[in-house]
Amino acid sequence: MRWSGRSGGAWQYQKVLEYVTAPDDPRLSDYTRLRDVELRKSLEAERGLFLAEGEKVIRRAIGAGYPVRSVLTTRRWLTQLEDVLGDATVYVVTDEIMSGVAGFPVHRGALASMRRTPLPSVETLLKAAGGRILVLEDLVDHSNVGAIFRSAAALGVDGIVLSPRCADPLYRRAVKVSMGAVFSIPYARMDDWYAGLAQVRQTGYRTLALTPDQRATPMDAVKLGDRVALLLGSEGDGLSSHWLEEADEAVCIPMSPAAMAAGVDSLNVVAAAAIACHGLMRSR
Structure with missing residues (x-):
């Protein structure tokens, strides 16, 4: 009909x-x-x-x-x-x-x-994006990926690069949790996890590895340049040792002493991503 x-x-x-x-x-x-x-x-x-x-x-x-x-x-x-x-x-x-x-x-x-439409290459995305991107390593939970896209879009992140094993942002659950934000922020997927960060750095981005380690530079104290890539690791283990070592600087979200004393030493990856994205915007 x-x-x-x-x-x-x-x-x-x-x-x-x-x-x-x-x-x-x-x-x-x-x-x-x-x-x-x-x-x-x-x-x-x-x-x-x-x-x-x-x-x-x-x-x-x-x-x-x-x-x-x-x-x-x-x-x-x-x-x-x-x-x-x-x-x-x-x-x-x-x-x-x-x-x-x-x-x-x-x-x-x-x-x-x-x-689906073809994704841009990582090189194309990095050259076209502005000065603030996220790089996600092995986040496999679709809800978490969708929530991070939503925070990134709301807080002005210019693009997202995914490692090869990251969950699909266009999977139904990710799309739903993001409220469609996955459509408003450009993203690309790496072909090579091991050499992926080198490509990001070669395009002029300074790489900041977010870690719960309180010895790292506090997010609100780090010096942000014109081009910054914030690295976020998997839900359980965080960033791999390879990416932590290769990043230009390790950064953390300071935790309260009372929380640390009570054994609460970190945030989940979605909350950490939202706070860190807000921190990336302070110099714009």
Whole structure:
């Protein structure tokens, strides 16, 4: 069924509505088993897609230039998105079918299958970015990656470089936690972890390794130049010894003596990233 809508008296878009009545309908295969991480990683890589969940995130993905493959929604949510869907194919289902396909209740009412676009090379990103970037080493939790992107976008970070093993920022959970901030900040992925920092430094960035070690330079005391790359390590172990040794300077977020005495000697990586990003902005 082809359906058209009006905006300001002019016909501006025409989309295909397909009413689907079974959760195993092959037309919905982009949306199946959203909580099966390994299946989703394989399927999305094979098809070159990612999923955006909810009206705000879908709008931000479309606004960032990602093409729409299709949309899965209920009748109630269709009118909320009609102005941005263009000629996309829209699968309309009941709430029960939506939950059956996804594997859980989709409270935001709409999912969009978006086509991935090519990432820039690390060299291209570093040359184009401004003076403040993050470099993430082996953060494997999608929620943490999404939250760091959100903080980075809110606090004016110019770009993010990912080590090869970092979680995918366009995985559904990362996109959701970031509230679509993954679409607003450029990022690239290293091909070579071992030599990756050398490439960052060769482009003129001074590398600061964030560590819980209180002997490091306090973040609010470090001298920030025109180009600074802040290195953040994995959720459990932090930065590798290789990156710590190769960085230009180790920096820390000072902890209160009372907290240290009570055994609280560090912050989780998301909180640390937000505080450190705020610190990067003090000289801008």
